[in-house]
Amino acid sequence: MKNSKTISILGESILPGQSKTIYMEIAKLHNATKLKIPIVVQRSKIEGPTILFSAGIHGDEINGVEIVRQLITKKINKPKTGTIICIPVINMFGFVNQSREFPDGRDLNRVFPGSKKGSLASRFAYHILTEIMPIIDYAVDFHAGGASRFNAPQIRLAPNNDALKDLADVFNAPFTLFSNNIAGSFRNASQKLDVKMLLFEGGKSLNIDYPVAHAGVEGAKRILSHLNMLAENHVVQSPEKKTIYIQKSAWIRAKCSGLLHDNGFIGLFVTKGTVLATITDPFGKFERKIKAPNDGFIINGNQAPIVYQGDAIYHISKTILNAKH
Structure with missing residues (x-):
């Protein structure tokens, strides 16, 4: 446990039992307007682990923002033990512009560990990794599908990591996918700091889907309960089914x-x-059917009304574990 005593974020100290919202200001908008990123910190007086719930690393993935917002507004983030840190919107620039990237055109989730004197996105990555992540034991980073692609609620984790698989069992999203860490990603950089991070995917960009948000909130509560951090006034729902582990999957692409x-x-x-x-x-001349190439679960689908030849349409499982359907 990294936070048994006073912790410090961006030069501000938070004592056991304290609650504080710290504002990260790295840069202003081009019209000189300040852009503050709230970091909501809640600490118990009782020693325990520190967990981070974050979202909005891609500014248009609103569904993750809604999940973390609910954790705060329902006071799920008030821990029985330890410390809970919530960052509902990491990429505030993209959130304001309703876009995935930073204003410099970079994907924040591809520039970690970042640089103190690099691009705007790189500077944000650097401060997140140096100011926040060193005190974190566990993390759940919430995402959504991009480009009109809708993800069924799912956890993604690196293969051959028993500790993360145990956490994924506890979170118990409908699906859990094994996927290698991507170079430059928040998840990859966090793992190098020995932070046990789960990546949640659910819904699509610029959209709030309440069943997906519910799956995210309930999974977070199960993680907190497992870590003995969930306050006793919150009820943990028992899932109807165990998460389905997907070892291999493939995209079905449009042939026209x-x-x-x-x-x-x-x-x-x-x-x-x-x-x-x-x-x-659009003129009633042809119809082309898209058929499943194998038995499997559809874990992602393109909900765009118009597609082009070669576009990814459906993500279907190929090898699954413990599946009962």
């Missing part, structure tokens, strides 16, 4: 351009040959 008519199988198990969607031209 046109209007996409989705048949609503995201999150469901389908058999080989199931018609997942139809692509048509």
Whole structure:
């Protein structure tokens, strides 16, 4: 445990039992307006681990922001033991612009560990990694699908990491995918600091999906309960099913351009040959069916009304564990 006594973030001290919102200011908008990123810190008087719940590393992934917002407004972030830190919006620049990237065009989730004197995104990554992550034991970073692609609620974690798999079992999202850490990502940089981080994906960009948000909130509560950090006034819901582990998956791509008519199988198990969607031209000349190439779960689907040849349409599992459907 890294925070048994006083902790410090951006030069501000937080004692056991204290609650404080610290504002990170790295740069201003181009019109000289200050842009503050709230870091909400809640500490118990009782010693325990420190956990971070973060979202909005991509500014258009609103569903993750909603999950962390609910953790705060429902006072789930008030710990029985230890410290809970919530950052609902990391990329405030992108959030203001409703865009994925920073104003410099960079993806914040590809520039870690960052640089003190680098690009704007790189400077943010540097301060997050040097000011916040050294005191963190556990973390859940909430994301959503980009480019109109809707993710069924899922946890992603690096393979061959028993400690993370145990946490994923506890979180118990509908699906858990094994995926290698990406160079420059927040998750990869955190692992190098020995922070046990789960990455949650659910919903799509510029959209709030309440069932997905509910899955994220309940998973966070189960993690807190497991760590003996959840206050006794909060009830943990027992999941109906155990998470389905997906070892291998593949994208189904559009073989032609046109209007996409989705048949609503995201999150469901389908058999080989199931018609997942139809692509048509706008003039009634042709219809092309998109069929499942194998039995599997549809864990992501493209909800764009128009697609082009080669676009990723559906993400389907190929090898799964402990699945009962």
